Amino acid sequence: MGLVMVDLAKLIEGIPKTQKIYLDNMYLRNLSVRVLRVYTTRGKRIYVITDKTIFHPKGGGQPSDKGWIRGTGFEVEVKKVLERNGVVIHYGKLKNGITEIMDENVELQLDWNHRYRIMRIHTAGHILDQAVHEVYGRTVETIDALHGPPEPYTEYRAFPPSSSMLRLIEERANRIVAEDRRVKVVYARPGELDAYVLNAPNMKRLPRAELYRIVVIEGINAIPCTGTHVSNTREVGSITVCKAEETEQGFRLYYDVV
Numbered sequence: 001m002g003l004v005m006v007d008l009a010k011l012i013e014g015i016p017k018t019q020k021i022y023l024d025n026m027y028l029r030n031l032s033v034r035v036l037r038v039y040t041t042r043g044k045r046i047y048v049i050t051d052k053t054i055f056h057p058k059g060g061g062q063p064s065d066k067g068w069i070r071g072t073g074f075e076v077e078v079k080k081v082l083e084r085n086g087v088v089i090h091y092g093k094l095k096n097g098i099t100e101i102m103d104e105n106v107e108l109q110l111d112w113n114h115r116y117r118i119m120r121i122h123t124a125g126h127i128l129d130q131a132v133h134e135v136y137g138r139t140v141e142t143i144d145a146l147h148g149p150p151e152p153y154t155e156y157r158a159f160p161p162s163s164s165m166l167r168l169i170e171e172r173a174n175r176i177v178a179e180d181r182r183v184k185v186v187y188a189r190p191g192e193l194d195a196y197v198l199n200a201p202n203m204k205r206l207p208r209a210e211l212y213r214i215v216v217i218e219g220i221n222a223i224p225c226t227g228t229h230v231s232n233t234r235e236v237g238s239i240t241v242c243k244a245e246e247t248e249q250g251f252r253l254y255y256d257v258v
């Protein structure tokens, strides 16, 4: 992997934080952006930093987006997206026989099938938090998650559920899907958090910030989160709870959406 060969601190030197367009427009699939830095390694591996992006980097329990960057006579296949100090770095493979990008402006395009599936899986994760909370009859702390392929899971600090509890969690989760609830984003300052956040299972591990982005599933829960979600629970489709696996701190709930 070319990734480890590059000094990322040097790569982002002097570059302002990337404007993350996906935070407020999760359904945007294309965007014209300005190129701030390009770095090509041997074998046509390329790093592209732009002023803004629709690509969600790997982090916060969400895998990175994939897609393409296009300009005059070239195409970059974006394979990974990472973030350092607020700067989003697109990493991929330069195609069409070009070894250098000269364009000032390029077009970003998401692999929408990949992203939309992540949006559904991620929203299902929030729904499962709520279902677990209801089945256990108390707030259960979420300690880890992978909201994406290949094997999505959420991890909780609690004793593992019995098989009948597992079925109840799945049932309750799918009922929330069918309840046709709106999923929206609100912003809150630290002092206002308590007023917004309902049953948030991740409050303890929340990093300090001036403004929190809170993902609200109307009427049931509100969780500080920087990921991408669908705008209505119905879009999630059907949630399957595959299995629960005991971990050192609790249990992992493996799930999927179809």
Ligand SMILES: [Zn+2]
Binding pocket: 122, 126, 215, 225, 226, 227, 228, 229
């Ligand atoms: Zn989320």
